[in-house]
Amino acid sequence: MAGGWWLAVRAGLAGHSARSRTGPVIGGILEHAGVTGFLGNREQLEASGDDGRDAELTFVETWWRMYEDMPKANMDLAYPSSACGDFFGIEGKTDRGVSTSIGSQLGKMRDRVIGDFMIQKVGRNWQLTRRSVD
Structure with a gap:
């Protein structure tokens, strides 16, 4: 065997x-x-293509247009996450609940390459880095 x-x-x-x-x-x-x-x-x-990649790419592209590589807190990313429709499944009736939900989703995407971008944790904030295109 x-x-x-x-x-x-x-x-x-x-x-x-x-x-x-x-x-x-x-x-x-x-x-x-x-x-x-x-x-x-x-x-x-x-x-x-129905695996969420399009929504993730929309999210990071919206984030980049708004903030580029500036570190941001969870709540700062409420608008870019809302641009993805239901993909992020943001829950919470209070600002803290929404912030926690966004942080949870970002944690799942941490250190993963999405298009030309990567989401990284910087202290208590999140930062989007763009890979250089040679």
Whole structure:
């Protein structure tokens, strides 16, 4: 069994970069166990674009137009987050509630590249940095 598992893993890795190896490894293991079709609809899902990337990009572009790389508190980002519609799911009936909700969403996006931008935590504030285009 273990030998067959390793062959399935190696087959799943063939032709994939280090960055994209997780899916094929899991797929190889599942296929060896008799489960087929893992990530079979990946291309269709990626083509649909319905994963929030557009809303995130709208958010960071709006933020950049308003503040560029100036560090900002959660509440300063209420307008850019509202430009994304329901994607951010901002909740709260008070300013503090809204601020907490925005901070929670920013925490999920922290240190991730979104378009040409990256959201970083600077003390108690958030800062948007723009990657240089060479």
